[in-house]
Amino acid sequence: MVNAPTVASIQVNESNVVWYNSLTSTTAIAPTTTLVNGIYYGAIKDPVTGCESSVRLAVTITIKDPGTPTTTDTTQDFCLVNAPTVANIQVNESNVVWYNSLTSTTAIASTTALANGIYYGAILDPVTNCQSAVRLQVTITVTNPATPTTTDTTQDFCIVNSPTVANIQVNETNVVWYGTLTSTTALAPTTALVNGIYYGTILNPMTGCESSTRLQVSVTINNPTATPTTNSATQNFCSSNAPTVANIQVNEANVVWYSNPNGGTALPAITPLTTGLYYGAISSLIGCENPVRLIVTVNVNTPGVVTTTSTTQRFCLSKAPTVANIQVNETNVIWYSTQTGGTPLAANTPLTATTYYATLLSNITNGCANATRLAVAVSFENDALYPITSTDDTPCVFQGVTYSVANGKSNYVWSVTNGTITSGGGTTNGSATISWSDVGPGTVTVTYINTCDETTTKTLNVTVATCSDLTITNTVSNPTPNFGEEIVFTITVNNVGQGTILNTLVSDLLPSGYEFVSASTSAGVYDASQIWTIPTLNAGESETLEIRVIVLPNGNYLNVATIEISTPLDVDPTNNTASATIEPICLTVYNEFTPNSDGANDFFRIDCIESYPNNELKVFNRYGALVYSKRGYQNDWDGTANVSGVINRGDMLPTGTYFYVIDIGDGKVKKGWLSIMR
Incomplete structure (x- = not known):
């Protein structure tokens, strides 16, 4: 049936045969008509005359179909490593041939290697050579798992770890191992490893396929390393x-x-x-x-620590000290001449002026030989190295200066020329404070017994200077007073030098423009001769003199104060004089007048008011009410009010006391009381 036979396919021995459906049918069947089961009637037809056979040949036709083959799996998987062929495609029937397509007429050889794709199968009847009219379709997949990989193709194992095939390192799972490239029997994972090459494939657990190419891993089984050794357990x-x-x-x-x-x-x-x-x-x-x-x-x-009461120790060379004489608080101490390393010094090693380093004997034996060593600096008594020192190498007269000797120990005897010991200086004192009496040379001498029981005498020559410096200032309380006003001159004397100054005499002779009232001082006396005596003036101190005077209408107003003499003398006389002067104002107020038109004292008079043309006069009653005001006053007020308020403008002010304010300009104001008498 698969060949689709037609009427032309009916086999006869002659040519020009036509076929009919019956013995008597007059309509011939077309040669291309598909054959079906039944009887066909043939006659030879003469192509020239058109005559046919009078007797027709009866042929019984049977159309056969072997049927479509069947399978248990229309999608079949194969392993490339097994070299599958067309003959390996699974079907339930025999005599099946395979094609590449539904219509292909050329069967595939059974030995052809399988490839991925669809194969089409038909049953071939070996007797009739008929094939299935409908072909079976089978999808073929040929699987080849990848070759396994590893990070190390030469792997070492330790025999003590009892390595097995399962310990071979690969990067994939489901790897099986073989003893050769072609072996078909996989090694059990528990198989003990030996030196040699192992061959691995990836096994697909679903298809059972393995890699077509095997991974080769060289295995070496090693003995364990030796146990290490030491010089000290x-x-x-x-x-x-x-x-x-x-x-x-x-x-x-x-x-x-x-x-x-x-x-x-x-x-x-x-x-x-x-x-x-x-x-x-x-x-x-x-x-x-x-x-x-x-x-x-x-x-x-933990390292032991060496301690001492002093890291700088002094010895008497005459007593031949040794390393054993260095003072420490611990026993079993070892000394070195170096901070690290070196050789221990014998206890009888003579000391020299250097630094020695100590550690405990136990540190040497307990691993702490490198522990930090105690450093002790050794020196020897040498009085020549320790002169008398002072707090001031250039002392001043009356200045207290302290002198010391560094290495004395006992039985001090101090003596001084041109000075006096004011503190210290006893037999147990290593210092003495001296006040120098006069300018010029002086000496300090001390005798003592040092730590080596040696008597030593030290002398220091001193040159005493004055170091004095006095300054003076002179100020006045009001530089522009009125005539008759009381003012105060303040004279200040300062000791800006270094030493104390005695018996300072200051002159302040009042000039003719003043009348003396009184004087007061912070120290000393200002006598009738106008000389101020200051008994003592210490360094950095100041004393003041205040002189109260009345300003006279005329005379000399320059007040000069001068430092005349002192003990010691001032080293800088250029700042021993100070002056102060005033510019008195001619503004005398006559604070009582009698405006009764008798021609005498009828107006409020202020001397020199004409010298201040910009002046302003204001007069208030005792209740503070303004009663008179005038700018540019000219001694012409007769007691008449010119401001309305408690009294009318133009009214005569009654007898009484009034308060005046005179502003003469430039910020200068004069105030006071006046009386009107009628």
């Missing part, structure tokens, strides 16, 4: 050196340490050491450490 360290695991002494390189005798994690080399047991193994890149570890007992000790 008990090792001492010093806490001050901050020891770490890396400091444990062993004779081999690449040793790692554990806190446990077996297992555990290796300690980092920078791990600080503590007292206890440490377990060492020679490190192996493949993890093949010896399970038998080296045991080291570690003691981390």
